[in-house]
Amino acid sequence: MPKVVIKYIKDKRKEINEAWMRKMAEELPEFPNYRAPNQNLSNANDNFVDVIYTYLLNIENTDDVRDFIKKIMKLEVPINYLSIGLQVFRRVVMEVIKRSEKDPENLLELYEHTDRVVEPIFNQLIKDTTETWERTISIQKSELLELSAPLIPILDRISVMPLVGTIDTERAKLIMENLLQGVIDHHAEVVLIDITGVPVVDTMVAHHIIQASEAVRLVGSKCILVGIRPEIAQTIVNLGIELDQFPTKSSLQRGIEEALKITERKVITITEGNGKQ
Amino acid sequence: MIMETRSSVPINNEWDIVQARQLGRQISREMGFGHVDQARITTAISELARNIYLYANNGEITIEPIVNLGKKGLKITSRDKGPGIKDIRLVMQDGYTTSGGLGAGLPGVKRLMDIFKIDSTLEKGTNIVAIKWLR
Numbered sequence: 092m093p094k095v096v097i098k099y100i101k102d103k104r105k106e107i108n109e110a111w112m113r114k115m116a117e118e119l120p121e122f123p124n125y126r127a128p129n130q131n132l133s134n135a136n137d138n139f140v141d142v143i144y145t146y147l148l149n150i151e152n153t154d155d156v157r158d159f160i161k162k163i164m165k166l167e168v169p170i171n172y173l174s175i176g177l178q179v180f181r182r183v184v185m186e187v188i189k190r191s192e193k194d195p196e197n198l199l200e201l202y203e204h205t206d207r208v209v210e211p212i213f214n215q216l217i218k219d220t221t222e223t224w225e226r227t228i229s230i231q232k233s234e235l236l237e238l239s240a241p242l243i244p245i246l247d248r249i250s251v252m253p254l255v256g257t258i259d260t261e262r263a264k265l266i267m268e269n270l271l272q273g274v275i276d277h278h279a280e281v282v283l284i285d286i287t288g289v290p291v292v293d294t295m296v297a298h299h300i301i302q303a304s305e306a307v308r309l310v311g312s313k314c315i316l317v318g319i320r321p322e323i324a325q326t327i328v329n330l331g332i333e334l335d336q337f338p339t340k341s342s343l344q345r346g347i348e349e350a351l352k353i354t355e356r357k358v359i360t361i362t363e364g365n366g367k368q
Numbered sequence: 369m370i371m372e373t374r375s376s377v378p379i380n381n382e383w384d385i386v387q388a389r390q391l392g393r394q395i396s397r398e399m400g401f402g403h404v405d406q407a408r409i410t411t412a413i414s415e416l417a418r419n420i421y422l423y424a425n426n427g428e429i430t431i432e433p434i435v436n437l438g439k440k441g442l443k444i445t446s447r448d449k450g451p452g453i454k455d456i457r458l459v460m461q462d463g464y465t466t467s468g469g470l471g472a473g474l475p476g477v478k479r480l481m482d483i484f485k486i487d488s489t490l491e492k493g494t495n496i497v498a499i500k501w502l503r
Contacts, residue, residue, distance in 0.1 A: 259382045291389060293414040294470045322407035330476035331462050
């Protein structure tokens with residue numbers, strides 16, 4: 092197994108280290124000046140090679156690549172520094188071997204072994220970083236979805252769904268589900284859909300809103316579309332989308348007034364010190 | 369801004385649609401289009417990009433400022449190598465849809481923009497050019 096290679100790496104530590112620093116400066120001109128967060132310069136670079144060494148020298152008893160990668164990731168250096176760093180490390184080790192090993196057959200075998208030493212680190216590095224990203228993205232995605240179609244009961248029998256941002260197919264589905272569930276849970280008679288924060292209302296968005304309101308009508312409640320900005324109103328007309336079956340109001344405030352009227356209530360001003368109305 | 373700037377957005381998924389229209393909004397704003405025309409342009413891009421995504425799976429939206437006889441305008445080109453459109457007259461009719469939508473997409477784009485040209489070959493793809501003049 093690659094023990095011979097590890098012995099090389101161990102014995103020529105100083106040489107490898109220096110060659111690595113030199114080569115890195117060639118590959119990445121900005122590298123010698125790179126400063127990892129909370130670390131001084133030489134520290135960061137030394138650490139990278141140190142961590143590789145700690146791993147390689149203990150490979151026989153632990154061979155836990157994951158632990159090693161965790162340590163590397165803690166250095167908080169950009170991922171391309173790590174991948175280039177590893178590649179340069181491999182090349183430097185191969186050069187060191189080439190200088191002392193003259194038998195071509197042995198040399199080829201040692202090259203292969205060097206690959207086998209570096210490859211698992213490389214694979215694990217890529218696997219771990221992509222997994223971290225994928226996890227972050229999926230967490231953010233689910234958090235975004237939770238926030239994307241909230242139905243808020245504002246008054247007895249009246250709820251509001253404020254929509255902010257782009258509506259895609261996935262979100263449109265969620266809007267429909269939350270509307271229907273919310274109408275039933277909150278006993279809403281009127282639901283106001285506020286599209287003030289929706290940047291573009293194209294035929295697809297309009298189609299989804301029309302469908303959602305039709306579904307709300309089927310469960311016995313009423314939908315009012317509010318927050319249609321003037322430019323959106325014009326594009327809707329240009330597109331030829333017919334919203335005549337659909338009550339609309341310019342603002343959320345007008346919508347609430349209308350909703351109160353539908354539920355046979357109104358807002359009155361109580362004048363202080365005047366008993367009569 | 370240099371008038372030769374030309375920007376393309378490849379359309380491969382739903383998020384590319386958002387990217388295409390954000391670019392359209394940015395360029396039209398920089399060119400001095402008003403709020404309403406900005407909304408018209410972004411909506412038109414949205415429709416064209418969505419058609420690519422829905423019917424051809426992938427394609428490209430190109431947005432470029434143009435000058436014609438001293439008139440400034442924004443040209444949107446939608447290109448795909450999708451199945452093509454069998455009967456262009458039919459898809460330009462309001463309410464015609466093959467995807468269960470509203471069927472207002474292409475005729476809508478035509479009304480939103482000043483110039484609208486469509487060119488489609490079955491099995492080869494569709495090419496749409498739409499221009500909005502700056503008033």
